[in-house]
Amino acid sequence: MLTPFQLALIKVLSSIPPGKVASFGSIAEALGDRRAALAVRSECLRLRKLNVEVPWWRAVNSDGVPLKEAIPFLKREGALRGSVVERELFVDPPEKEPFLSRLRAIQEKLSERLVIGGLPDSEVAGGLDVSYSLVNGIEVAYASCVLVDERLRVVKVERFSYVPPMPYVPTYLAFREIRGMLVTARRCKPDVLFVDGQGILHPRLLGEASHVGLVAGIPSIGVAKSKLVGNLKGNKIFVGKEHRGWHFRGGFVSPGHMVGVKESLEIAKKFWLPGEKQPRPLILAHRDSKSSRRLA
DNA sequence: GCGACAG
DNA sequence: ATCTTGTCGC
Numbered sequence: 001m002l003t004p005f006q007l008a009l010i011k012v013l014s015s016i017p018p019g020k021v022a023s024f025g026s027i028a029e030a031l032g033d034r035r036a037a038l039a040v041r042s043e044c045l046r047l048r049k050l051n052v053e054v055p056w057w058r059a060v061n062s063d064g065v066p067l068k069e070a071i072p073f074l075k076r077e078g079a080l081r082g083s084v085v086e087r088e089l090f091v092d093p094p095e096k097e098p099f100l101s102r103l104r105a106i107q108e109k110l111s112e113r114l115v116i117g118g119l120p121d122s123e124v125a126g127g128l129d130v131s132y133s134l135v136n137g138i139e140v141a142y143a144s145c146v147l148v149d150e151r152l153r154v155v156k157v158e159r160f161s162y163v164p165p166m167p168y169v170p171t172y173l174a175f176r177e178i179r180g181m182l183v184t185a186r187r188c189k190p191d192v193l194f195v196d197g198q199g200i201l202h203p204r205l206l207g208e209a210s211h212v213g214l215v216a217g218i219p220s221i222g223v224a225k226s227k228l229v230g231n232l233k234g235n236k237i238f239v240g241k242e243h244r245g246w247h248f249r250g251g252f253v254s255p256g257h258m259v260g261v262k263e264s265l266e267i268a269k270k271f272w273l274p275g276e277k278q279p280r281p282l283i284l285a286h287r288d289s290k291s292s293r294r295l296a
Numbered sequence: 297g298c299g300a301c302a303g
Numbered sequence: 304a305t306c307t308t309g310t311c312g313c
Contacts, residue, residue: 170301228302
């Protein structure tokens with residue numbers, strides 16, 4: 001069982017002739033975004049373990065350093081004499097499959113419908129997180145949504161597990177996790193959603209929190225542990241001249257959907273215990289998804 | 297060597 | 304995010 005991303009990668013890899021190689025970055029480019037270079041590397045190792053009939057070994061580091069598991073394959077093909085593949089043997093992948101370009105177009109289309117502004121009801125807030133495990137070389141995702149009331153008491157927990165359609169690629173995180181987030185969030189019926197990732201602090205204004213909030217039609221707030229885009233000025237985060245989020249207790253807070261910039265922090269504070277690194281619903285969702293992963 | 301791009 | 308031994312500091 002191969003994921004859509006793997007099928008696209010296989011198409012590109014299969015077009016590299018025997019005796020030639022392509023860099024992880026150029027293969028990522030053929031998939032629509034160079035940022036996926038690291039994901040290409042890890043997916044090649046995954047394909048190897050899955051015993052798929054694909055020349056995963058023809059993907060190498062841009063310096064010519066192959067995966068160590070690829071060395072015997074490349075020697076057999078005459079593509080490797082020393083420890084590094086010669087520059088003359090590099091090709092750009094003849095076949096393109098712009099998987100990521102299509103996802104980018106979806107993000108741009110969706111972002112036109114994004115609503116930034118307002119103060120939603122927040123009697124019950126949901127926290128969304130996803131954890132992962134490997135089962136026979138297949139990655140499985142475990143999503144949890146934990147619903148809490150204004151006194152931070154747990155009202156409801158919903159879980160859903162599934163095979164993610166693609167690996168983690170910076171700026172495309174939502175496509176990896178949205179299935180589980182949508183299923184569990186809809187069951188919880190929260191007034192507002194906290195998502196473990198960025199809101200509008202994203203190159204196309206559509207971080208995971210914005211994406212999920214928009215598709216679910218639920219106000220949402222992103223709380224990420226590290227920065228994706230923007231510059232800090234005091235506790236504010238700017239993208240260009242635009243104030244898009246906050247640096248608060250070490251986290252990066254931004255509106256997802258149907259919340260204002262100022263209001264996103266107000267609501268986050270309401271569900272955030274002093275001394276903790278995330279709003280309570282996210283801490284609980286994180287714990288729950290990790291424990292459900294262990295039980296599975 | 298440095299900077300760095302959520303999870 | 305996950306994997307994962309030994310090491311560091313209170």
